[in-house]
Amino acid sequence: MNQPDVDVVVVGAGIAGLYAIHRLRGDGLTVRCFEAGDDVGGTWYWNRYPGARCDVESLDYSFSFSPELEQDWNWTERYATQPEILRYLQYVADRFQLRSAITFETKVEGLSFDEASLLWNVGTSGGEELRARFVVLATGPLSAASLPFLPGQEGFSGRIFHTSSWPHEPVDFSGRRVAVIGTGSSGIQLIPRVAEQAEALHVLQRTPNFSVPAHNWFWKDEDLADAKAGYRERRKLSWQCAAGTPYPTTVVKTFEVDEAERERIYEQRWQVGGARFPRAFADVMADRTANAQVVAFVHGKINELVTDPKVANRLMPQGYPLGAKRICVDTGYYASFNRDNVTLVDLPQDPIEAIEPDGIRLASGLVEVDDLVFATGFDAMTGAISRMNIEGRDGRQLSDTWSAGPRTVLGVSVAGYPNLFIVNGPGSPSVLSNMVLTSEQQVNWIADALKYLGEHDLAGLEAEEAAQEAWDEHCSSLAINSLMFEADSWYVGANIPGKPRVLLPYVGGLPRYMEQCALVADAGYRGFTSLRGTSEAARTSKDQDD
Numbered sequence: 001m002n003q004p005d006v007d008v009v010v011v012g013a014g015i016a017g018l019y020a021i022h023r024l025r026g027d028g029l030t031v032r033c034f035e036a037g038d039d040v041g042g043t044w045y046w047n048r049y050p051g052a053r054c055d056v057e058s059l060d061y062s063f064s065f066s067p068e069l070e071q072d073w074n075w076t077e078r079y080a081t082q083p084e085i086l087r088y089l090q091y092v093a094d095r096f097q098l099r100s101a102i103t104f105e106t107k108v109e110g111l112s113f114d115e116a117s118l119l120w121n122v123g124t125s126g127g128e129e130l131r132a133r134f135v136v137l138a139t140g141p142l143s144a145a146s147l148p149f150l151p152g153q154e155g156f157s158g159r160i161f162h163t164s165s166w167p168h169e170p171v172d173f174s175g176r177r178v179a180v181i182g183t184g185s186s187g188i189q190l191i192p193r194v195a196e197q198a199e200a201l202h203v204l205q206r207t208p209n210f211s212v213p214a215h216n217w218f219w220k221d222e223d224l225a226d227a228k229a230g231y232r233e234r235r236k237l238s239w240q241c242a243a244g245t246p247y248p249t250t251v252v253k254t255f256e257v258d259e260a261e262r263e264r265i266y267e268q269r270w271q272v273g274g275a276r277f278p279r280a281f282a283d284v285m286a287d288r289t290a291n292a293q294v295v296a297f298v299h300g301k302i303n304e305l306v307t308d309p310k311v312a313n314r315l316m317p318q319g320y321p322l323g324a325k326r327i328c329v330d331t332g333y334y335a336s337f338n339r340d341n342v343t344l345v346d347l348p349q350d351p352i353e354a355i356e357p358d359g360i361r362l363a364s365g366l367v368e369v370d371d372l373v374f375a376t377g378f379d380a381m382t383g384a385i386s387r388m389n390i391e392g393r394d395g396r397q398l399s400d401t402w403s404a405g406p407r408t409v410l411g412v413s414v415a416g417y418p419n420l421f422i423v424n425g426p427g428s429p430s431v432l433s434n435m436v437l438t439s440e441q442q443v444n445w446i447a448d449a450l451k452y453l454g455e456h457d458l459a460g461l462e463a464e465e466a467a468q469e470a471w472d473e474h475c476s477s478l479a480i481n482s483l484m485f486e487a488d489s490w491y492v493g494a495n496i497p498g499k500p501r502v503l504l505p506y507v508g509g510l511p512r513y514m515e516q517c518a519l520v521a522d523a524g525y526r527g528f529t530s531l532r533g534t535s536e537a538a539r540t541s542k543d544q545d546d
């Protein structure tokens, strides 16, 4: 009974899960991966709404572990579309023969730690029960959808969609009257595409967001070849940058230049486009007055782009700093509101009272629609993990352990849950950085830790409470001056009723985070207790096979 069936169970076959299978198998461990979808891809499998696209440039939002892969794959656009990223991940799964480790259409429904054997009991939706020495949660920080259920919704006679679980077959909005609820990144990408098709589109906005144009383009063969020839330098720069992309952070502060120069820099950034825009000056996320300057610039842009000044005014974010909610990157979002078939509904002024069979009852009256699209976001960073039934030592549930907010060491490990590792967990850079690189870095850290255990004849690692406190303090000390607390965003859990208000990602940037990870590892996993196990538990199923 004390023998493991497998060394590692990986939960999720998105970017992090795929790399975990590759790396851990390469280290000689046996791996089983369970994936809810019927294919690989994670986020890029589920979020297949029209317009879905990554806001990190394609050349950077790709695996760095294989220089051959980097050279063999040809991205077609500056910012890759969802279908292209999905094709890439399918290609990676095939090229590195990862599919044999994955059981598709199967969720891990229960994980419980057996203190006697030091093994994790893993229960799946397919009815399988297995024992694993280690568990790697690669469940994704933006995978647990937030699906508001509006009064009367069950009686709606039309179609209902959510951006995060979009149908696999194309959805035609031609001749339809559509309502989109939500104007975050997903809504802002989707709205221009639906506007092109629908007879009428009603955009229901609760809070306006800041959006910067993508200025997307198609790669020319020779430019792509040049860029790929410089891949090693590009990666080197990315690992040195807080955001995990090859663009050095500026050190110049907003008021160190005069007004004309400031405007020139904002304009230049706007013309380059993309999520780098807030990094125009070093103090944008730390100084309210500096932030107000860039807010005024974007307000001016919205005014230029939207012809009706009243609509422009309602689209301008007010009362929170730019960057405190994730900046959106769009193609034609603001111009959509110049179309005759698009109407902006300002929900704070005109709230939803109920959903009726024929449409949405607003305070101002009934808006008849055929289709309802929810682009309402996610229970970010902790949702997917808290919704799983994870039982650690003494029967404690992870959802209870985190009820006042998540506590981790390095975002990777939680006291009381030995040998359970999280990739892109709360307290790690994850969503504030290039998630492909953060996934690789954290999986490598975890894999190195498992190697260390093997070399030292140990059965496990368990985060210590004191180290968790110290990591929490370190994260808080970095966050203390951040303007991120000043918006009701998913970064701080404010989009989910009752969720504790905690800044979830690590704001210190990727290089500093990597330094902290290295310090822990180099000191023999300082802050972790080493577990000495039974000989049965330490023996892997691979050993048994040999």
Ligand code: NA7
Pocket (backbone or CB within 6 Å): 142, 148, 163, 181, 182, 183, 184, 185, 186, 187, 204, 205, 206, 207, 326, 347, 375, 376, 377, 378, 431, 488, 490, 495
């Ligand atoms: P976001 O960014 O959380 O956006 C969700 C949007 O939905 C946002 O505008 C919300 O308004 C709105 N929302 C949520 N619930 C409601 C209800 N009940 N009524 C009206 N409006 C609502 O999610 P996305 O999917 O767009 O993007 C998530 C991340 O994925 C993105 O940042 C990228 O990293 C990729 P609110 O602002 O809360 O007032």
